[in-house]
Amino acid sequence: xxQHRAMLEIHALEKRFGQTEVxxxxxxxxxxxxxxxxxxxxGSGKSTMLRCCNRLEExxxxxxxxxxxxxxxxxxxxxxxxxxxxxxxxxxxxLYPHMTVLKNVMLAQVKALGRSKAEAEARALDxxxxxxxxxxxxxxxxxxxxxxxxxxxxxxxxxxxxxVMLFDEPTSALDPELVGSVLNVMxxxxxxxxxxxxxxxxxxxxREAADRVVFMDGGYVVEQGPPEEVFGNPKSERLKAxxxxxxxxxxx
Amino acid sequence: MNMFLATFFDINIMMQALPLLLKGAxxxxxxxxxxxxxxxxxxxxxxLRALSPRGWLRWGxxxxxxxxxxxxxxxxxxxxxxxxxxxxxxxxxFSAVVIAFFMNNSAYFAEVFxxxxxxxxxxxxxxxxxxxxxxxxxxxxxxxxxxxxxVLPDLLSNTVEVVKLTSLASVVSLxxxxxxxxxxxxxxxxxxxLVLAALLxxxxxxxxxxxxxxxxxxxxxx
Ligand SMILES: Nc1ncnc2c1ncn2[C@@H]1O[C@H](COP(=O)(O)OP(=O)(O)O)[C@@H](O)[C@H]1O
Ligand SMILES: [Mg+2]
Numbered sequence: 001x002x003q004h005r006a007m008l009e010i011h012a013l014e015k016r017f018g019q020t021e022v023x024x025x026x027x028x029x030x031x032x033x034x035x036x037x038x039x040x041x042x043g044s045g046k047s048t049m050l051r052c053c054n055r056l057e058e059x060x061x062x063x064x065x066x067x068x069x070x071x072x073x074x075x076x077x078x079x080x081x082x083x084x085x086x087x088x089x090x091x092x093x094x095l096y097p098h099m100t101v102l103k104n105v106m107l108a109q110v111k112a113l114g115r116s117k118a119e120a121e122a123r124a125l126d127x128x129x130x131x132x133x134x135x136x137x138x139x140x141x142x143x144x145x146x147x148x149x150x151x152x153x154x155x156x157x158x159x160x161x162x163x164v165m166l167f168d169e170p171t172s173a174l175d176p177e178l179v180g181s182v183l184n185v186m187x188x189x190x191x192x193x194x195x196x197x198x199x200x201x202x203x204x205x206x207r208e209a210a211d212r213v214v215f216m217d218g219g220y221v222v223e224q225g226p227p228e229e230v231f232g233n234p235k236s237e238r239l240k241a242x243x244x245x246x247x248x249x250x251x252x
Numbered sequence: 253m254n255m256f257l258a259t260f261f262d263i264n265i266m267m268q269a270l271p272l273l274l275k276g277a278x279x280x281x282x283x284x285x286x287x288x289x290x291x292x293x294x295x296x297x298x299x300l301r302a303l304s305p306r307g308w309l310r311w312g313x314x315x316x317x318x319x320x321x322x323x324x325x326x327x328x329x330x331x332x333x334x335x336x337x338x339x340x341x342x343x344x345x346f347s348a349v350v351i352a353f354f355m356n357n358s359a360y361f362a363e364v365f366x367x368x369x370x371x372x373x374x375x376x377x378x379x380x381x382x383x384x385x386x387x388x389x390x391x392x393x394x395x396x397x398x399x400x401x402x403v404l405p406d407l408l409s410n411t412v413e414v415v416k417l418t419s420l421a422s423v424v425s426l427x428x429x430x431x432x433x434x435x436x437x438x439x440x441x442x443x444x445x446l447v448l449a450a451l452l453x454x455x456x457x458x459x460x461x462x463x464x465x466x467x468x469x470x471x472x473x474x
Binding site for chain 2: 054056080081083084086087088090092094095096097098107108111112113153156157160
């Protein structure tokens with residue numbers, strides 16, 4: 001995929017919360033259609049990095065480019081438009097509990113993207129079909145399993161035709177038997193050419209679906225490469241230590 | 253026993269007083285409608301300001317809410333009606349009551365809304381913002397509906413309090429329900445009109461109180 005242009009570029013990203021420096025100097029490139037997988041110990045700044053990419057967090061310094069456009073210095077009033085280009089899926093799903101599944105997927109299409117109701121509904125039903133949940137269109141989120149809720153959340157984000165999808169531990173809150181259905185939807189999305197940046201502990205999924213694995217620790221990207229390289233032949237001591245610590249879950 | 257009935261439940265006197273009391277009840281209802289509608293709207297605006305990140309708006313609202321929840325409404329009413337004329341501002345009884353009770357009531361509604369909004373998980377807002385919804389759209393479509401549902405019993409309780417509160421308006425000679433009943437009592441030398449007024453309050457408020465406690469039990473079960 002290396003002939004493709006960069007869809008998401010992070011340059012010298014730094015983020016501080018008061019005195020705590022969480023991201024020290026992050027450089028990362030995700031090319032069009034690439035699935036980049038991010039691993040690292042808890043507290044290493046993975047979520048913060050993702051959240052800088054749609055400016056849910058304000059970077060302290062550095063630059064982030066989405067599809068060639070610098071998003072780090074656009075004014076606040078243009079943030080909403082920028083965020084349409086960056087889809088995000090959270091660990092906790094965060095579906096709107098007072099709306100049906102269909103309305104969840106329609107809301108931003110109508111209010112933020114300006115699609116007509118009919119157009120948004122057609123697109124929502126199509127997206128729900130793609131994640132295997134068209135039959136749940138009229139259900140409330142509370143009537144769905146966690147795995148189903150997460151698939152709706154993915155449909156909600158992808159319905160806006162983003163350039164990049166960010167996933168922050170999308171399966172960490174799920175019962176083990178529900179993880180597979182969400183990962184399948186993500187594989188599907190990758191097959192369709194979506195550019196994806198995924199923070200997750202599902203190492204088996206990374207081996208199978210990731211183009212590249214990035215290891216973060218202490219606010220830096222410590223090591224990156226193809227999955228077989230990173231998992232099979234880790235270079236840094238920190239990655240070796242991390243992998244041996246999580247190998248129990250990686251084997252599972 | 254007969255004497256008790258004749259003093260408190262004289263049907264003839266009640267029928268005689270009824271037109272006057274109904275007129276008073278209409279005034280009470282008008283007063284409630286204005287105070288509740290303005291209070292709900294003002295309370296919501298105050299709550300949004302109190303939760304906004306902008307410093308002075310936030311502090312202004314927080315101080316307003318604390319202040320008017322702490323001042324007894326009767327003190328406020330007498331100040332607005334009898335105190336403000338010293339500053340050259342004379343208000344008709346109805347206006348004075350509306351203003352005083354609006355101040356009190358919007359502060360209470362604001363506190364209820366604020367609690368409701370705070371109880372909506374932050375992840376909801378972030379998910380909405382991440383899909384490109386503006387802060388206002390997020391508030392209207394994502395935060396407020398569950399927030400209001402969560403505090404519906406408190407909003408209703410507050411509404412009941414407003415209806416009861418309006419009886420204080422009798423001290424500034426506004427002929428609402430209680431004032432009218434008291435007039436009828438003094439004309440008839442009989443307490444039955446007061447009992448009738450109590451019954452009218454009860455007729456309106458009892459169903460509301462029932463709904464609230466049912467709703468609260470329903471929430472507790474869930
Ligand atoms: N809003 C915040 N304020 C202060 N510190 C924060 C905030 N968000 C995250 N942090 C800190 O930043 C560090 C990295 O957090 P995070 O990005 O969530 O790591 P990860 O996702 O890799 O577990 C943690 O030490 C966390 O406590
Ligand atoms: Mg995290």
